[in-house]
Amino acid sequence: MQVSKTASLGSWSEVAECYPAFPAYSRRLLKMLVDEVKHLTDAPIFGDIGAGTGAIAYALADMGLSGYAIEPESQMVAVGQRLAPTYPAVSWINAPGECTGLADDSLDWVCYSTSFHMTNASEALRESIRILRPRGFFTIVYVLADLESDPFQLEIENRIRDMAPAVRRAVTPVIGQMGSYEALLNQYPGLRNCIRLATTEGISMTEERYIKYWSGRRDIPSQVSPEVWNSILQMIAETFRRWQPGSLRFRSTAWHAQRL
DSSP states (O other), X not given: OOOOOOOOSSOSGGGGXXXXXXOOOOHHHHXXXXXXXXXXXXXXXXXXXXXXXXXXXXXXXXXTXXXXXXXXXXXXXXXXXXXXXXXXXXXXXXXXXXXXXXOTTOEEEEEEESOXXXXXXXXXXXXXXXXXEEEEEEEEEEEEEOTTTOHHHHHHHHHHHHXXXXXXXXXXXXXXXXXXXXXXXXHSTTEEEEEEEEEXXXXXXXXXXXXXXXXXXXXXTTTSOHHHHHHHHHHHXXXXXXXXXXXXXXXXXXXXXXXX
16 A cells, blocks of 8 residues: 655654653643543544654543554654553554554544644545444544743744745644635535644743753754854844743644544
8 A cells, every 4th residue: 555645844763852842732631632532432543644753642541541652754653652661551563554564443543643644545544434433433633832821922023034034944834734624524424523722821831841842843943044044043042032021822623533
């Protein structure tokens, strides 16, 4: 089976080491989803697809669930597996969401974590329906900086635009696609009753962690010289020291539907 991938900017392998510094998904939102899934079974088995280094998989393990972290990039898997001994309930699979290798009707919950836009949507949904048990749940979750409520992060974005006006930001088309997910899941054969949940929360970050978070971006360094990228990172560090933000605002959004 040939998997069609959405074009991306930069390499995931080059930034895998930075991913543990990325903001966590809202535990409050995840808890609401877990409570819904537990209406189906007390011990749901999940598949976190596009798992990255395991942010959602390990959060769900902390909540008492077991399942799989499924990630196509081998370097992401390698970084995520360093924590695996601490989370024996999570098994890693190096595979794309369109072809997971899991058995039919083997999961109670499929969850795409900030990754659905990188799939062939029709193939990913077909595979998800195949591996989900009847009445199992399908979820798309994203966590992104909330530029509407966080003036510090908005200033960072504006200053990057001033320093590199020709750069195409990877997040721009992602936000556009996110607007279509509710209709997509409501109209997809085999799914029903899509709901959308969202919450914005403050996340405390040190300057070191925030710079590592930005160092994990693939899009900007793939389009500018190393000198410009280093200047951008220096600007971010200087702006952080000037603002001394107590917390940074990130918005977690989920689209959640049930298999018929």
